[in-house]
Every structure is written in structure tokens, then in C-alpha cells.
Amino acid sequence: MxxxxxxxxxxxxxxxxxxxxxxxxTSRVVETVLTTHLWAAPPLERGAPAHDRAFAALRDLKVDYARFLPWFSNPLVSVPALSAPTATTTSWDFSRLDPYVEDFMDAAEGRPVVANFATIPHWMFVGGETIEVGDDKDEIHWDYEQGTRFRDETLEEVAEYFYRIASWYIAGGFVDEHGVRHESGHAYRFAQWEVLCEPDLNRRMAPETYTRLYDAVVARLRTLDPDMTFVGLSLSHVHHDPEYFWYFLDPAHHAPGAPLDAFSLHFYASPDIVNPFGPEGNPPADQWETAFFAQADGFLEQLRYVRSIADRLSPSTRMLLNEVGTYPSDVMNPHPSIPDEYWVLSAAVQSYLWARSLDLGADLFGVAEFNGYPGMIPGTSLVDWETGEPNARYRALKLLVDHVRLGDxxxxxxxxxxxxxxxxxxxxxxxxxxxxxxxxxxxxxxxxxxxxxxxxxxxxxxxxxxxxxxxxxxxxxxxxxxxxxxxxxxxxxxxxx
Structure with missing residues (x-):
């Protein structure tokens, strides 16, 4: 029967x-900044069809602490010193990176922003110097981060590299490895400087190494702007290894006087990724809702644990959730076919997580990312990569930015x-x-x-x-x-x- x-x-x-x-x-008020971040990526290059509309949309969003991130996947833009210095020359060239920074800062209209010039040149690693990046500025280099051991184990070389980048944008220029002055004319101010992005992902940098590097970079950059604060960790959604938090957030593991202003971590929900390059074999769209919200609830429970570690070791250090989003299974598909209903579902997930994060001590919630594109995690985008037109994820973010404010x-x-x-x-x-x-x-x-x-x-x-x-x-x-x-x-x- x-x-x-x-x-x-x-x-x-x-x-x-x-x-x-x-x-x-009336015991609680909104203290979580709602924002986004932008990649230095080909669809937003000056002259690209999406450029003007996308930057206008960023300007219209009017968010504080938007984050600028030139990432390793596009080294011809993100790495202004693509070759190691020789006995007589250096390779410093900001001509590709400057337009992105200038347009980003213009869109910010004086609001506080976060700088994350995250990519360490490949030649600073043992084994990384053999990488060839070619001349195609649009090519995606997923293999750029090669090598795990620094050629200068004191980390002074890396710290000086970031000091020169920061000086280019903050102090109007810098002196290179051969004592030659390079003038930029820039005098930008960054409210925060984030040290690296997802160091736990490709190189799996140990917590001890990352903490030492953070201290070295911060010690050099603090002299440029006494008001600039610093963000550490920037951990990917893949690992969330508790040891990073236990080690980095313990002041005893840092150099004397090193500031622990803030730490950051990321989260992206996705269905099972059977085939990252196409739809074949991946779960159908009608299963994504369950996967997304189940993973979101799991992330919230992780945050409770992370916040408890921070409260125990360094309670004044702010917790920033500066990359939060979703993507379909075919995350690297060069010809994505994303269903229309995905964008509204993704918007619902980010809105849900933002609302829940208000109770978990998050000082910032960053909806990621302003500009994904085919082959480069297109499902994370807030704007159309061909036209720059905002999509449902952008509209949901702006709806909340416009109607819920700090102090409510x-x-x-x-x-x-x-x-x-x-x-x-x-x-x-x-x-x-x-x-x-x-x-x-x-x-x-x-x-x-x-x-x-x-x-x-x-x-x-x-x-x-x-x-x-x-x-x-x-x-x-x-x-x-x-x-x-x-x-x-x-x-x-x-x-x-």
C-alpha cells in the first residue's frame, strides 16, 4: 500500500x-558599514564599453570604504614592477595601473576607501622567476602565483615593494632600487591599507609567515600617513583555518607596536563544482537555493567562533567581511550562461547575510564583487561586464545602502x-x-x-x-x-x- x-x-x-x-x-544600533570592492580588470579599462556606466554606478552607490583590488590574475596591470631590478635598470611602470586608481578615486568622491595592492611580484619567490606573462593585458594568469619561499627571507624586499607603491599614490613618488626618483604627482589618502588578499589560497602562506610579513609592511607604510589604519589576514572562503586567527590576533606574535586595527575574511556560496569550465555535470539551477542558504548559515556559525577568538585575544580589533557573494558551478566558464533568476537569488543571499551579520559584531560587510567577467568568476559581478549596467545584486545592495544607515x-x-x-x-x-x-x-x-x-x-x-x-x-x-x-x-x- x-x-x-x-x-x-x-x-x-x-x-x-x-x-x-x-x-x-533601542539597545542596539547599526554599526556595520555596507560597501563593495572593485577589481582592476579589462572590462573596466578606459575605452571599454562598460567603463563609463560601471564607474557611474560605483559613484551612485555612494558607499564608504569601497575597496580597490588589483589582483594577481591580471599581472600586467596589477604588478607595476614586472621584472627584477638588474645592476643598472628597474622595471617600474604604473601606466596601466594608474587609470584604474584615478577612476576609482574619482568615483569615491572623497569618501574613505581601502587600498589592497595585493600582488607580490613572481620574481620575489624562489621558483617564481620562470613565469612568462606575455604582452596580452587581457589574458588571465591563474598560474601567476608560483613559488612559496621568498628569495629574501627577511621580507625587507617585499616591504620595500609595497612601500614604493604606497609612496607613488600617497607621497607623490618614490626612490627606486638604484636611487632614482620617480614622480607621480598623486596625493591620495587611503583610510585603510589591507596587506595581501587571500594569502591562504594559492601559496598557503603559513600564519607565522603572514604575520611577519604584515608587520614588515605595516612598519614601512605607517610613516607615510599616520591616520591610515591596516587590515590583516583577508582570508579566502576556501579554508578559514582557525590557526590563522589564533596566531595573527595574538599581540604576542607581533613586533612591538604593530597595530592590530582590523582583520578580514571572505565568503562565497556555490553549488557543487563538478565542472568549473562549463554547465555539463553541474547541479541544476533549482538546487542552488538550498546550497546557497545552507552554506550561508554555516558561515554565520563560523563567524561566531571567529569573533570569539578575536574577543579573547584582541577585542578592539575590528572584523571585516569584505568579500561576500555567490557564484554558479561553472565559475571559470569563458562563455557563461547564467539564468536570469540567479541574480535575484544571489541578491537575496547577500541581503540575508548582511542582516544576520549585524548581530555578529561585523564592522564592515562588502558585497563582492563589483565587476566579475567571463573566465573570471562572472557570477560575482554587480554590473554587466559588457555594458556596465547594474544588475539585481547591485540594486539590492543600493536598496539597503539607501534605506538603512549607521546609527539606525x-x-x-x-x-x-x-x-x-x-x-x-x-x-x-x-x-x-x-x-x-x-x-x-x-x-x-x-x-x-x-x-x-x-x-x-x-x-x-x-x-x-x-x-x-x-x-x-x-x-x-x-x-x-x-x-x-x-x-x-x-x-x-x-x-x-
């Missing part, structure tokens, strides 16, 4: 998810019935100093979901990034009372006052 599974299906007219808000609790009160919010929280929707309410009240709602399911907000009366406005909005601005709807339907995977803000 076949089993009857009818009781497992929801009733035809399922009740709305209750959302209960305690507006009287975080009102305790629950979904579901007492003792039985409903995980289908995440809700978080905020009260602004001007009296406005807002509820951020994230539908974690790919179906329309009803919610009913208690004690929410009168007329209000719902702005939602959803499948129908595409890359356009959020869809706005007038709502009467507290009952409403959230579209599939919507990121929404309900506003009153």
Missing part, C-alpha cells in the same frame, strides 16, 4: 508568516510563531533618528510568500528587487496594513514615516 504524503504538503490557503517587532528595544536602531524582529521560527523569510526592522520605520524582508524561497507584520497599520511603501525588476530600479508598491506577498527571492524594504 502506497504511503499517503498529503499531510506533508501545505494547505491550499497557508497562513501568512507572522513578523513580530519590538520597537521599544535595530529593532528585535522575529518570524513565525513563538518557539517555531519560520526560516522561509528573514525580517529585520529599523528605526531612524528622524522617526521613520523600515522593515527589510528577504524571501529565501523561490515562490511567493505571504507575511503579516504585527501592529503595522496605515499606508506604507514596499520597494523590492525581484525577478520582474531585472536590472532596473526596485519595483515600488503601496501597501495597506501589514499583510503583503513577497515575490520569489525578493529583497525588499517596507517603509513608513
Amino acid at each position: 502506497a504511503e499517503d504524503h498529503s499531510l506533508l504538503a501545505p494547505p491550499e490557503h497557508a497562513p501568512a508568516i507572522p513578523v513580530v517587532i519590538d520597537w521599544e528595544d 536602531t535595530i529593532a528585535p524582529t522575529s518570524t513565525g510563531y513563538p518557539g517555531f521560527p519560520d526560516a522561509r523569510v528573514h525580517a529585520q526592522a529599523f528605526a531612524s533618528p528622524d522617526g521613520a520605520r523600515r522593515v527589510v524582508l528577504v524571501n529565501k524561497r523561490g515562490v511567493p510568500t505571504d507575511v503579516e507584520i504585527s501592529d503595522w497599520t496605515g499606508e506604507s511603501l514596499l520597494r523590492a528587487v525581484e525577478q520582474g525588476s531585472g536590472s532596473a530600479v526596485p519595483i515600488a508598491r503601496t501597501v495597506q496594513g501589514g499583510r503583503l506577498t513577497l515575490p520569489p527571492h525578493a529583497t525588499a524594504v517596507l517603509s513608513r514615516g
Whole structure:
């Protein structure tokens, strides 16, 4: 006899998810900066079709602490000294890197920014000097980071390299290895300098080595700007080895006076990656939702542990989640075919993690990345790599930037019935100093979901990034009372006052 599974299906007219808000609790306020970061990548080169629209979108976002990251995959741009100095010459050349820095700083419009000139030249490693990068500035070099042992084990060579880059942009120029002065004319200010990006990934730099390198770089750069603070670790999402936190965050492992201003880590959710170069063999799109949100919840539990380590060893050190995103399985596909619904789902994941991070002591949440492109993790992008037009991930980020601000009160919010929280929707309410009240709602399911907000009366406005909005601005709807339907995977803000 076949089993009857009818009781497992929801009733035809399922009740709305209750959302209960305690507006009287004013004990917590928003302290997490919401931002993004930008790669120095070919689609954003001056003259490229996406350049103007993309940088205009970055400017319109108006975020503090946007992060600039020239990464190793494009060394012809990111490494201004591509060859080791000889007895008579050096290879310093900033002509490819400068336009990206200038356009990024222009888009920041004076707001604080973070510099992460992350790539160490290959010739500074034993075994790395044999790498050939060619002349194609658009070629992706995944094999650039070769070698694990520094040719100068004192690390002075690496520290001087970063000091010269920083001097080029902060102090108007530098003196090279042969005593020759190079003038830039730049006088930029970086609020933070992050030392390397994902040192645990390709070279698997040991915590002890990284800590020693961090101290060496910081000691040199501190003389350039006494107001500039420093960010350490920048760990990839692949490892999250607790030993990095236990070692780096212990002041006893650092040189005397070395600042522990902040540390950073990254997270990307993805389905199983069976084939990173194409869709064949990978999980279908209807399975991504489950994978993304399950991994997001796992990451949140990791953060509790990481925060506890920091609180024990160095409680004043800020925790920055400066790369958070998702990508489909075919992460390196040179001809990606990403379904339209992916972008709204990814937006829902980043919005959910941001809302949850407010309770975990995160000082910064960076939605990554402003510009992915084919062959280079396209599913992380906030803009179209061909046109620069913002997509749903950008629109969801801007929706939250525009409607939730530092200093807003975080009102305790629950979904579901007492003792039985409903995980289908995440809700978080905020009260602004001007009296406005807002509820951020994230539908974690790919179906329309009803919610009913208690004690929410009168007329209000719902702005939602959803499948129908595409890359356009959020869809706005007038709502009467507290009952409403959230579209599939919507990121929404309900506003009153």
C-alpha cells in the first residue's frame, strides 16, 4: 500500500508568516558599514564599453570604504614592477595601473576607501622567476602565483615593494632600487591599507609567515600617513583555518607596536563544482537555493567562533567581511550562461547575510564583487561586464545602502510563531533618528510568500528587487496594513514615516 504524503504538503490557503517587532528595544544600533570592492580588470579599462556606466554606478552607490583590488590574475596591470631590478635598470611602470586608481578615486568622491595592492611580484619567490606573462593585458594568469619561499627571507624586499607603491599614490613618488626618483604627482589618502588578499589560497602562506610579513609592511607604510589604519589576514572562503586567527590576533606574535586595527575574511556560496569550465555535470539551477542558504548559515556559525577568538585575544580589533557573494558551478566558464533568476537569488543571499551579520559584531560587510567577467568568476559581478549596467545584486545592495544607515536602531524582529521560527523569510526592522520605520524582508524561497507584520497599520511603501525588476530600479508598491506577498527571492524594504 502506497504511503499517503498529503499531510506533508501545505494547505491550499497557508497562513501568512507572522513578523513580530519590538520597537521599544533601542539597545542596539547599526554599526556595520555596507560597501563593495572593485577589481582592476579589462572590462573596466578606459575605452571599454562598460567603463563609463560601471564607474557611474560605483559613484551612485555612494558607499564608504569601497575597496580597490588589483589582483594577481591580471599581472600586467596589477604588478607595476614586472621584472627584477638588474645592476643598472628597474622595471617600474604604473601606466596601466594608474587609470584604474584615478577612476576609482574619482568615483569615491572623497569618501574613505581601502587600498589592497595585493600582488607580490613572481620574481620575489624562489621558483617564481620562470613565469612568462606575455604582452596580452587581457589574458588571465591563474598560474601567476608560483613559488612559496621568498628569495629574501627577511621580507625587507617585499616591504620595500609595497612601500614604493604606497609612496607613488600617497607621497607623490618614490626612490627606486638604484636611487632614482620617480614622480607621480598623486596625493591620495587611503583610510585603510589591507596587506595581501587571500594569502591562504594559492601559496598557503603559513600564519607565522603572514604575520611577519604584515608587520614588515605595516612598519614601512605607517610613516607615510599616520591616520591610515591596516587590515590583516583577508582570508579566502576556501579554508578559514582557525590557526590563522589564533596566531595573527595574538599581540604576542607581533613586533612591538604593530597595530592590530582590523582583520578580514571572505565568503562565497556555490553549488557543487563538478565542472568549473562549463554547465555539463553541474547541479541544476533549482538546487542552488538550498546550497546557497545552507552554506550561508554555516558561515554565520563560523563567524561566531571567529569573533570569539578575536574577543579573547584582541577585542578592539575590528572584523571585516569584505568579500561576500555567490557564484554558479561553472565559475571559470569563458562563455557563461547564467539564468536570469540567479541574480535575484544571489541578491537575496547577500541581503540575508548582511542582516544576520549585524548581530555578529561585523564592522564592515562588502558585497563582492563589483565587476566579475567571463573566465573570471562572472557570477560575482554587480554590473554587466559588457555594458556596465547594474544588475539585481547591485540594486539590492543600493536598496539597503539607501534605506538603512549607521546609527539606525535595530529593532528585535522575529518570524513565525513563538518557539517555531519560520526560516522561509528573514525580517529585520529599523528605526531612524528622524522617526521613520523600515522593515527589510528577504524571501529565501523561490515562490511567493505571504507575511503579516504585527501592529503595522496605515499606508506604507514596499520597494523590492525581484525577478520582474531585472536590472532596473526596485519595483515600488503601496501597501495597506501589514499583510503583503513577497515575490520569489525578493529583497525588499517596507517603509513608513
